[in-house]
Amino acid sequence: MRLPPRRRRRPSLAALAALGVSVLALLAGCASGPVGPPTLTWYINPDDGGQAEIAKRCTDAAGGQYRIATSTLPRDSGDQRQELVRRLAANDSSIDIMSLDPPYIPEFAEAGFLAPMPPGVAARVSQGVVPSAIEGASWQGQLVTVPFWANTQLLWYRKSQVASMGLDLSKPVTWDQVIDAAVARGTKVEAQGKRAESLMVWTNALVRSGGGQIITNPGESNPKLVTLGLTDPPAVEAARIMSKLANSPAAPAAFSTADEDSNSEALQSGTSAFMVNWPFVWSKVTKAAGEGTIPANTPDDYGWTLYPQVRADLPAAPPYGGINLGIGHSSLHPDLAYAASECITSAQNTAYYFESNGNPSARFASYSDPAVLAKYPMAPVILQSLTLAKPRPQTAYYAEVSGGLQRTFHPPAAIVPGPTNQAAQDLILGVLRKERLL
Amino acid sequence: MTTTVEKPTTTSASPRHAASEKSRSEARLGWYLAGPAFAVMLLVTAYPILQAFYESLFDYRLTDPANRSFTGLTNYGVILTDPVWWDAFGVTVLITVVTVAVELVLGFALALVMVQALKALRPVLRAAILIPYAVITVVSAFAWQFAFAPDSGFVNSWFSFLGLAPDTDWFGSPGSAIFVICLAEIWKTTPFISLLLLAGLAQVPDVLQEAAKVDGATWWQRMRRVTIPNMKAAIMVALLFRTLDAFRVFDSVYVMTAGANGTEVLSFLAYRQTIARLEIGLGSAVSVLLFISVVLICGLFVKGFKVDLSQARGE
Structure with a gap:
């Protein structure tokens, strides 16, 4: 007896609510x-x-x-x-x-x-x-556009691990020095090896730090006329450094899927001594220490300095x-x-x-x-x-350039300096001419 | 896709029954009843397909509409001569074949369990088996990704007795990444196949089973000679639906690897050209080719294996 009126009331309530x-x-x-x-x-x-x-x-x-x-x-x-x-x-x-x-x-x-x-x-x-x-x-x-905030990457390190390495971090250091020191000490260097925009950020910083450019005629609005500097010596040198890190014992675990977050956790836990990353890692480590998920003195062990150089005679061009x-x-x-x-x-x-x-x-x-x-x-x-800091290549076809580079430069362990550069250059130019898929 | 499946049955049905007045009026009534649905179907499936085909004939970038130009079949030429397309095609076929084969065996086993379970247990069992299918694909893909991730996952430590290193990078190489993707797909869609097979099992007449039993047939003989031949149509329909679905795999790949490490599949390729590169023309051409592949698979099943869709619906 009670069921029918109830059933009837429900939809009417819903209807009333909807009306309201x-x-x-x-x-x-x-x-x-x-x-x-x-x-x-x-x-x-x-x-x-x-x-x-x-x-x-x-x-x-x-x-x-x-x-x-x-x-x-x-x-x-x-x-x-x-x-x-x-x-x-x-x-x-x-x-x-x-x-x-x-x-x-x-x-x-x-x-x-x-x-x-x-x-x-x-x-x-x-x-x-x-x-x-x-x-x-x-x-x-x-x-x-209106400039709002500006980000850049630093070289972050664990002071306690670096102390015994004999590396003077008060002066600018090179990628080779950092990788060699980490290998000698049996620790890791964190970078972004994942196939994502972060790989483009890393590659661009290395190319610019070596005095090169990924797009040599920035500002060109016709995609078919864009020229690339990916086979020039600075880009080949960038590929050498990426391949050196990825194939060295200092490469982090799962390097081909490592992103900024996994990097920051590896430095927090101390499995890695070095990391290139954005400053958000500082708020992350102080927050984790405050919450007690990591030892409270971890932030005190954090050191920072300028992004590593590619050549000792040229200042770094951080992302x-x-x-x-x-x-x-x-x-x-x-x-x-x-x-x-x-x-x-x-x-x-x-x-x-x-x-x-x-x-x-x-x-x-x-x-x-x-x-x-x-x-x-x-x-x-x-x-x-x-x-x-130097921005990434400025072009209306940025997604194609970045996507093409990510596909050829990933995984970093498979980079062969020279041939990989040529492959990236061919792919990106093909994609810009709409002759290749991405 | 659904329209292609339905079309042959509707068109071949009408002339056959044209003989008598009664059947003609029945056919007319059929059209009156199904017509509106058919029209809506045309509107929501045929129209976008035609639009995609039209767009695929142009060189058209969403951010550069002024330079849109007609290029005929050039986009198709670009795609079919690019190794990227064929690599993605290979990976898609591999994922389809592996998942559908494993799901068929597993789904059949689950259907047998459900059919033979006690009556009281059956609803509970059915619900339990259905749960993975109710999970949203993206959610299940994330769950599997977290499980296999070297930093947050448990798989590496749980299966360390098999010799797994704690930092095994499952998504770092094509083989292991495709293995995890297949695993996630199988976990999620086996219930679908097992439900379709359960319906098929229920259609096998008990009389035949009993007769075979009386004649002294073993379980295996009954399975091979009675059960499976009687549910062939249901198996084929289950296979067809799952193959079409598996061929369009997207979510798991998108979440787990984003196409990296040799896991690019066709629908992801279409996504990348259309959504990431904003090349509407090229992306539409990839979609049209993907659609044609699906139609070919469908045709192969319907003609090649003589799947009678109407029979599977119990008509």
């Missing part, structure tokens, strides 16, 4: 649509909540001019690009501000996906910004990374979006982002901020590294 939700949605739509300030959507890469906090601060600072809402992109930078490109190609007007990985900026600029930068903005947002960040935010010599802000071409409020991006990248907000999330600022001023220095004792080395 839709009425609420309608009301909300009415409220925030024409009456309130315009909402700018900021597509952010996943972080520790720093960008959401900055969005809140800038909304408050705007005094009712605009509101910033954040929307999170996928974790992997290639996936971020894919999601943004699909939406931008469909003229999605909800994309106001985008956190962009620098290598994809030329592609976005060339495709007309970025709203033109108002004249005054370029001068204001490049003031006091490190040169590598300005280079990474530009295309064809013009600033097309440059980070995030710059692009304004979507279909945004309904490009002016407000540019105003908001100026707020987001202010000296105060970038210093906050560095201090709270561990993502280094693109502004010189942040590196003398006492809060930053207290938490990141390596900040001066990061700044020094950022002034030396």
